[in-house]
Amino acid sequence: MAVPILKQGPFLIASIQAALTDTDVVRLQEDIMRQVGRFRSRGIVVDVTSLDVMDSFVSRSLRGIAHMTRLRGAETVIVGIQPEVAFAMVQLGMNFEDVHTALDLEEGLAFLQEKLTGEPGGGAG
Amino acid sequence: MPDSVHVAIASDSDVVTARQIAREMGGDLGFSSTDLTLLATAISEVARNITTYAGTGEVALRVLRDRGREGIEVLASDDGPGIEDVELALQDGYTTGNGLGLGLPGARRLVDEFDLETRPGEGTRVRLVKWRV
Numbered sequence: 183m184a185v186p187i188l189k190q191g192p193f194l195i196a197s198i199q200a201a202l203t204d205t206d207v208v209r210l211q212e213d214i215m216r217q218v219g220r221f222r223s224r225g226i227v228v229d230v231t232s233l234d235v236m237d238s239f240v241s242r243s244l245r246g247i248a249h250m251t252r253l254r255g256a257e258t259v260i261v262g263i264q265p266e267v268a269f270a271m272v273q274l275g276m277n278f279e280d281v282h283t284a285l286d287l288e289e290g291l292a293f294l295q296e297k298l299t300g301e302p303g304g305g306a307g
Numbered sequence: 308m309p310d311s312v313h314v315a316i317a318s319d320s321d322v323v324t325a326r327q328i329a330r331e332m333g334g335d336l337g338f339s340s341t342d343l344t345l346l347a348t349a350i351s352e353v354a355r356n357i358t359t360y361a362g363t364g365e366v367a368l369r370v371l372r373d374r375g376r377e378g379i380e381v382l383a384s385d386d387g388p389g390i391e392d393v394e395l396a397l398q399d400g401y402t403t404g405n406g407l408g409l410g411l412p413g414a415r416r417l418v419d420e421f422d423l424e425t426r427p428g429e430g431t432r433v434r435l436v437k438w439r440v
Binding site: 201202203204205234235236237238239242264265266267269270273274275276 | 318326327344347351355399406409413416
């Protein structure tokens, strides 16, 4: 199932809705890269709240999205990693250190806003 | 959920099916949500190895009952090329594909029991067990 990508001002929001197959992940990578160019986006939020598994392939692909978009001048932040999923990723040995993460969509957008303007974005409130 | 389910693995959506069935089985047994996630992630790794290296294979899931303990056994098997150097394949970061080399060593860390049987040209069988805490 394709992941919907919404444009919100200078940012893109990709909300993963269901279990992702590898094909879906690769397609998401391509879609985001295309839309970053099309909308001249400065930041991307990838919301993984509904993912119950982030195995090495998905993790690697999300990290790939972060690296590729950065090369295009846009920062990516991954939001909503569930506590159990975080636990499994650490056990798995997944290195996510060079990827921005935030608790949820709101925090993620605030982070991007801050990056963009150099001022704290509208977080909670 | 029955006590034993075989999932044919031929595509990436079968990988998702296998881990979802394991989640349901584990849920029925009263696994914690963390353990369900660890098991589902481990299955994802070994099932993906099937699609990546062998093309097709099978994941057999079975409920184990042993002196009051309950767990889930996962048998991932294929008739693919097998693994040349098992020790190397179990090392973090080693891969002959284009992944991160976390699949087998990572899966091993996520479960309670891990056995690997393979011979070059004769396929691979990985057995995982996760017990309910």
